[in-house]
Amino acid sequence: MKTLFDANIDNSSLSIKQQSVLKASLILFAEKGYENTSTQDIAKLAGCAEGTVFKHFKTKDALLKAVLDPFVNDILPQVIVDFLKDLSGQPEEHFAVLLRYAVRDRIKYIMENRQEMRIFIQEIVKNPSMLEGLTSRLVLVIETSVNQVFSCYQARGELVDWDAMRIIRTISGVLLGYLIPNIVMSSKPLDVDETTNEIVEFLLQGLVPAEARDEAETR
Amino acid sequence: MKTLFDANIDNSSLSIKQQSVLKASLILFAEKGYENTSTQDIAKLAGCAEGTVFKHFKTKDALLKAVLDPFVNDILPQVIVDFLKDLSGQPEEHFAVLLRYAVRDRIKYIMENRQEMRIFIQEIVKNPSMLEGLTSRLVLVIETSVNQVFSCYQARGELVDWDAMRIIRTISGVLLGYLIPNIVMSSKPLDVDETTNEIVEFLLQGLVPAEARDEAETR
Amino acid sequence: MKTLFDANIDNSSLSIKQQSVLKASLILFAEKGYENTSTQDIAKLAGCAEGTVFKHFKTKDALLKAVLDPFVNDILPQVIVDFLKDLSGQPEEHFAVLLRYAVRDRIKYIMENRQEMRIFIQEIVKNPSMLEGLTSRLVLVIETSVNQVFSCYQARGELVDWDAMRIIRTISGVLLGYLIPNIVMSSKPLDVDETTNEIVEFLLQGLVPAEARDEAETR
Amino acid sequence: MKTLFDANIDNSSLSIKQQSVLKASLILFAEKGYENTSTQDIAKLAGCAEGTVFKHFKTKDALLKAVLDPFVNDILPQVIVDFLKDLSGQPEEHFAVLLRYAVRDRIKYIMENRQEMRIFIQEIVKNPSMLEGLTSRLVLVIETSVNQVFSCYQARGELVDWDAMRIIRTISGVLLGYLIPNIVMSSKPLDVDETTNEIVEFLLQGLVPAEARDEAETR
């Protein structure tokens, strides 16, 4: 699987003008939405002629794909993979500690890609079928590794005894419930630490049995 | 329970054709998005001439407003008001029981207005400033009544001793985290009972102290 | 030939609503021009439904005709006829005296029909062929009577010895040169007396031999 | 002598297609009027696509401005300036001689820009406020120079002893009275020499004292 770093290699093969086209598209799509951004707008912000926009990216739609594809195909899956890796990398730690660390990293990550996230959300809302490919890929990634990740903590009584997918669903649900409203209201970027605290504290109430929770905090 | 069309008193003054224009707009905006819906599409689905679309709704944008305004101004605030009313209406009941009932009703309600919700989300993502008016109104509604609603349960030990606004934020966050993904992926409408169970069970873990929780379930 | 009074008889056979339609058209056509006035505007100002506008006047164009025809077919020719009648009615008077009287009356007359005049000018500018019918009629009227009208004064040395049509052309040219700019700039209606003085004084310089002029003034 | 197209320096920066758009607009606006000319008509006559019409001239209204502005801002003021210059350039000549020369030149000039003049008249009739800017500019130009221009001839007894502005008003009134009807009836362009003779002869009667007039003719 490609990593984030790999994902950007394609772009580095672009000329400077083309990269500025890509960046302008990112900014404008995020700001005004895909349909409300004209290729003329893009050319103007990129500082090039309108024809240049189409030299490399044959189509406006291809431009959207060029903006979103690395995010959808590489970055988002990587978020999941890294999340699970964080949770399973040091099994000697208490689940609560790892969860906090993993959640914090992911929030930071998503906040750093807010523009892509905004565009992504816009597109999904208009055309949910876009999600299908991604979802199935993610489900595959998750299902193959998630059971062994959680079972260890469940055995130690540090994690509620739910179906592993339900735990994932719960965590991602709570995360989205907090993050989407913020991403969408672009003005004020979230305070990462504060949000992490609030989310994790709440998640722990639901996911970690009371006695194990106390233990984690006294440690 | 009122639906969008009941709520908008003006609608009853519309001719049949105009109502079908409104309905067609609702369907198409939800399905393809505002910008990807042409007024010709609307006319075709409404079974009228394109000019008819503009006879009552002077502008395509006014049509969007006519679709969304009752939802934003009447239905959404009502959801909040009803939610708080459900929670405070029968204070002799255990908080857990009322929460389940209130959450279930709201989910049903939102599911019945999925199309409006989809359009609303699309518009907010493109233009977050739309939210400002709504948010400030809701905050007002909530803040004036929410403290007295929760304090009773907190005194009985049936509700965690958080700031009332944080409780609201948590509940709505979890609800949104579950509902938005479903609303957005329009194909499969959510099973209300199942979702209610999952959300409430999780919320109770976080919001109701353990001992009070047991008590509620044995009752 | 019909007189102004006859010309309006047709209109009096209209219902009150239809008359208000006619009046509204006159006002709006004069103010904004024919093409920039919608039948909806007319209906609104006339205080009736849009359909009512078409009940009597089958076409918007027919409405324009209804507004202009009495002006073009009756009023304007009458202006000429009356002008010549004024000049020939009392041949014992000096030409200068009659000219002043005739010019004054005509200016007053035209000022009282400024709106029709404005619309007429607008239409002629767009479609000069409209003039042809009128011009040929007027030429006929003028030519048949004008020679005998002027020859008497020319014999007395009170009028320059030009071809009669040139005299008419000169008078109407000067009149139009003064009046059209004023009619077109609708804000300030002309002071009839002052304008008459200026025009007549100038016309006399050109049309009446010097010695006869002195005589007229000392009389 | 400059024509409209020479006067508008910007025009040279237009592509050939855009110049043909401008020329087509000039022709059609003059022929059928602004509102009765569709942008499709313009495109067809210019031999380009409708989109091309809007590439340079963002708006149909901007196209009208592009057609009229050089006429109103450059050519018309220049007509006045040149007229006064002609009258004051060779003070050793008799006023009558200079007037004939100046009138003739101006008539020729206006006849060469008949189309612009027609459009200009149409627009003024619809929206007289357009004139205000022009009028105030012209009044300024005239007032600052006109007194010294005429006083010399008045001192020599070659020009009636009127207020300078009244002389101007008279000349322009007579000119307009002759020219507007002709411009408006586009079919038959005026014979410049004949019209000049008629107008000048008449003007001299009114503007030049009799004894000076004889002198001018015997010279």
Add this chain to the structure above:
DNA sequence: GATGAATGAGGGTTCATTCAT
């Protein structure tokens, strides 16, 4: 006679895309 909802042709305008330079 009056109404006003409905019509549909046509108008101005935008925009992704092409192509000669």
Add this chain to the structure above:
DNA sequence: AATGAATGAACCCTCATTCAT
């Protein structure tokens, strides 16, 4: 590779006109 003029389909919207009530 880059340009920007040109394109034409599609879009939103207006308006004179009709017709059932």
